[in-house]
Amino acid sequence: MDVDTKFEVPVIEFRSLDLERGTDEWHHLCKRVREACETYGCFEVVYEKISTELRNKMFGLMKDLVELPLERKQKNVSSIPYHGYIGPGSLFSLLYEGFGLVDASNRDSIKNFTQLMWPDDHAQFCDTLWIKGEMGVSDETLVRLIKYMAPPTRDYERGLHAHTDKSISTIIFDNQVSGLEIEVKDSQWIKLSIYPSSFVFVVGDTLKAWSNERLKVVNHRVIMNGYKNRLSIATFAIPIEGTIIKTPKELIDEQHPQLYKDFDCNVPPIRDRCRSQAGDITKLILALKQFS
Known part of the structure; x- marks a missing residue:
């Protein structure tokens, strides 16, 4: 099923000026990228190079x-x-x-x-x-x-x-x-x-x-x-070999409890949610059987 064609993902231009870390332009670009990733999970990039x-x-x-x-x-x-x-x-x-x-x-x-x-x-x-x-x-x-x-x-x-x-x-x-x-x-x-x-x-x-x-x-x-x-x-x-994915403490609070245990990207992860529901437990059991 299609959706309204007026829906559009963000278009973000990456200019050399914006890529100088620490500048106001850099922080503005980072904010736009973060908001696009939070809302859409993707965005269109225009890059002059x-x-x-x-x-x-x-x-x-x-x-x-x-x-x-x-x-x-x-x-x-x-x-x-x-x-x-x-x-x-x-x-x-x-x-x-x-x-x-x-x-x-x-x-x-x-x-x-x-x-x-x-x-x-x-x-x-x-x-x-x-x-x-x-x-x-x-x-x-x-x-x-x-x-x-x-x-x-x-x-x-x-x-x-x-x-x-x-x-x-x-x-x-x-x-x-x-x-x-x-x-x-x-x-x-x-x-x-x-x-x-x-x-x-x-x-x-x-x-x-x-x-x-x-x-x-x-x-x-x-x-x-x-x-x-x-x-x-x-x-x-792709993360380099041996990389452990660990959620930064700055992204964990009462409104956002930790959802994933630390895991090695190079090992098929069984990502245990801290807030498990019955459906999640069933999926976890099936995953354990798959990798046992």
Whole structure:
């Protein structure tokens, strides 16, 4: 079910002046980001350093990637689930195809991925993705390069099921082919249409837990129709190994009791709520059985 098209997520411009920590501009920007994350769980970012030229170049190179032979694509493997190549017909969707690039801010990681896909070298792909890596991507990241195929029937079909991200946060930008939707109310969805110079910031489950649920996570999905393929790049911020997620004491008070015990991000967490209801206890028992 769709919702009123007048509903819009915040659009926040990140200017170099605003990024000087401690300035009035910085505090104003932080306030706007916090309010957007509390209310919507996502917002649209306009960032001057990501040019239209760079975006077009990157998606042009992604077309080279998705046109590679299947046996070459399948060399993108990982011991971590969903961190390598996922082809059409997976649990994700018949229309979904994606590559995983771990530690994307590391030039060697990008170079290794490039050589795996193009043994004869593709310096342009490596250099372009590395430029992206220099634009503020954190040290621990997973980048997924994704293609959503136009549905054969040209009717509405699922490109990716509804979900929240398990990461700290996600940054998504695309080739201006629509499809990304967010759930604004139960079973009510709106399609996000962003400017060519923009991308979408999404709060992840880990950040929600760290903030003691002060920040909201939003269900999102991809629904495809029409004749054009959708290309997108999703950058997931992931805690470094051994990180313990612990809610700061400043976010705990009588109105906001602690909801999550401290947990290790690299161990499947069983997040015990301090304020358990009968339904929560049942879910916890099922979770304990799952991991026993």
